[in-house]
Amino acid sequence: MIETFQYKGKEDGLSLLVLAAVHGNETAGTKALSRLIEKLDKQQICLKKGKLTLVPVCNPAAYQRHIRETEENLNRVMKPHENPQTYEQKLANEICPLIATHRVTLDLHSTHCPDDVPFAFCDYPDNYNSSLIAVLPVDYVLEGWPQMYAAQNAISDFSTEGYAHTCGNTATTLECGYHEAETAAEIAYQAVLNALAAFGMIEAPMPPLMDKKHILMKYFVIKEKSGRLLKNYKHLDKIRAGEKLAVYDDGTILTAPQNGFILLPNPDAAIGAEWYYFGIQA
Ligand SMILES: [Zn+2]
Structure with missing residues (x-):
């Protein structure tokens, strides 16, 4: 196939x-x-x-x-x-x-x-x-x-x-x-x-080594019921401890436990799917 x-x-x-x-x-x-x-x-x-x-x-x-x-x-x-x-x-x-x-x-x-x-x-x-x-x-x-x-x-x-x-x-x-x-x-x-x-597989100069920022993923959130993210978050947006990230329609609020980053937010996540991830500077 x-x-x-x-x-x-x-x-x-x-x-x-x-x-x-x-x-x-x-x-x-x-x-x-x-x-x-x-x-x-x-x-x-x-x-x-x-x-x-x-x-x-x-x-x-x-x-x-x-x-x-x-x-x-x-x-x-x-x-x-x-x-x-x-x-x-x-x-x-x-x-x-x-x-x-x-x-x-x-x-x-x-x-x-x-x-x-x-x-x-x-x-x-x-x-x-x-x-x-x-x-x-x-x-x-x-x-x-x-x-x-x-x-x-x-x-x-x-x-x-x-x-x-x-x-x-x-x-x-x-x-x-x-x-x-x-x-x-x-x-x-x-x-x-x-x-x-x-990897030396083609004839080309060694590409420049680029500095990276390392983020350690801490947890992910499965969207359990209908709700929404509280901002138009983008991947790698910086988040402060206590910031309200998402709310379920029944009023339950999900907050950030510490300073870090919101990762892979999916505003259109289906119920049962990954909604967003949270990470900190490694
Ligand atoms: Zn993919």
Whole structure:
């Protein structure tokens, strides 16, 4: 069901997998990979070392309808399923063997709100994702996702990063900014080129190492009933201790426990889905 594009260098080297549109409406990575595939096919960019596999559309049915998912969130079911029950579980069965056979995966996403700041997730720090994140064209890195999920004993971490870690490999998620922003596709493209250069897979100067601000994710809020966020929050907005963040229609108010940042606020979250996250400076 998914289409892959594979390139091999003359010399041995790293195996890098780049995924896009795991969420069907997040097309910045798809645009970036289409541009890269054209350049690789015309040999305007040549893979010197290693193996590069590109998957421009990981969720084709959702991509065609420009929606996040058809039946469930693909990035919460990323593990092999013996008896796949949903379309996304069938996709996971195609994508997992790729993640298992590539040392590094870069998973390109985008976010809900205009002007969203791009950032990377680093769930399982190691040398590969440290090298990769250092050259990604973003200022922020969010850490602590698996610990946060374990602490809240909620959804298991069946994400691309979680599955790669299970296989002894490395994955990094890059959120390239707002879905529709012109800059998002450019950030995605630059990220992949920088990765290829940093891992010595193409002939290019080492990209500059960019300083990052590290944010530790503390908890997330599932929207339990109907309600609303109290401001037009943007991802990474600074929050003061005690600030009222959201209110349920029955009057229950959710406040910030300490100074920090609101992360990934989703004003349109469905009941039962993640509403927002909260983090502090690491
Ligand atoms: Zn996404």
